Amino acid sequence: MTGELSGSPMGIAIVTGFLLLGLWTQSRHNVRLMRLRLGALVTIPALFYVGSRVALGGGLPEHGLMLGYTFLPFLFAALLGIFPLTFKEGAAFAAILLATVVGSDAAFHTLFTVSGMRDIWLLLLLFVVAFWGQLSQLEMLLRLHREATRDALTGLVNRRVLIRWLDREIRSAHAAGEPLSVLLFDLDLFKRVNDNHGHLTGDRVLQAFAGVLKGGLPEQGLAGRYGGEEFIAILPGAGEEAAQGVAEAVRRAWRETTVSDPAGEPLPLSVSIGVAELRPGEGSDTLVARVDDSLYLAKESGRDMVVKAA
Numbered sequence: 001m002t003g004e005l006s007g008s009p010m011g012i013a014i015v016t017g018f019l020l021l022g023l024w025t026q027s028r029h030n031v032r033l034m035r036l037r038l039g040a041l042v043t044i045p046a047l048f049y050v051g052s053r054v055a056l057g058g059g060l061p062e063h064g065l066m067l068g069y070t071f072l073p074f075l076f077a078a079l080l081g082i083f084p085l086t087f088k089e090g091a092a093f094a095a096i097l098l099a100t101v102v103g104s105d106a107a108f109h110t111l112f113t114v115s116g117m118r119d120i121w122l123l124l125l126l127f128v129v130a131f132w133g134q135l136s137q138l139e140m141l142l143r144l145h146r147e148a149t150r151d152a153l154t155g156l157v158n159r160r161v162l163i164r165w166l167d168r169e170i171r172s173a174h175a176a177g178e179p180l181s182v183l184l185f186d187l188d189l190f191k192r193v194n195d196n197h198g199h200l201t202g203d204r205v206l207q208a209f210a211g212v213l214k215g216g217l218p219e220q221g222l223a224g225r226y227g228g229e230e231f232i233a234i235l236p237g238a239g240e241e242a243a244q245g246v247a248e249a250v251r252r253a254w255r256e257t258t259v260s261d262p263a264g265e266p267l268p269l270s271v272s273i274g275v276a277e278l279r280p281g282e283g284s285d286t287l288v289a290r291v292d293d294s295l296y297l298a299k300e301s302g303r304d305m306v307v308k309a310a
Ligand code: GH3
Pocket: 153, 186, 187, 188, 189, 190, 191, 192, 194, 198, 199, 200, 201, 202, 203, 206, 227, 228, 229, 299, 303
């Protein structure tokens, strides 16, 4: 009877708990907060499981309102399977539920009863299914994320990610009063490679350039494929002089790189590069437009050179 009576306030409390959790929507993209919220999601039913057992003096109800609470850890163990979690995260949340059930059973001397063993067996079974679900979800999400953000040919990030990074780096450069420069690369007469030797050879040239670009940047430099045979590098902390030095080094390294055509002959390789340093108060649109203008000038002036923005 006591158990049945305490069922209603517990019901109100658990609904309130989940409601508060649902309203806690800040920083959806913060991983640590997401973990905390998920931890709360399994801790709330765990607490109510313990509460219901205490209310019933340790026993498990056969019927009635309280039966639902004793079922909660199992429901949430299964529910964990819908979240894309790492094995470690899944194990941590599973441990909360397992400790709750095993701890309560041990405290009320029901651990080595048939129903106690049955509950733990069921919980372990649900964890196995949940782990499988979590890892499959995580793997699928990571694959989708990679496909949406990376260029498949070169492995560099795509234009969308680059512009997002550029906006972020520009904001922090303005905030810190630090310099930032952008380099825009366009391979010279690349269409000829495709026309004379086929697209597969062209693809190998693009891959080789991506390697040279990555190897030529300072540690904090960020590189991506802007589109076609155009690439961008963001150099946080670099003023015009330093950026020009990096551009020159990449230009020279690319000239010295060997990519052979299908007949085994080395292809002539060169690249034109525009350089622009961020101006006070400037946004990504005008910065990219300026670096694009200087790249155009490099092409106009005979290619295979680095040109600073006006
Ligand atoms: P310029 O020196 O003036 O830049 O001449 P260009 O031939 O490099 O410039 P253009 O813009 O005429 O040609 C770029 C070529 O890049 C055309 C396009 O077919 C090729 N291209 C774009 N993306 C890819 C790709 O992923 N693989 C291959 N193989 N070719 C590509």
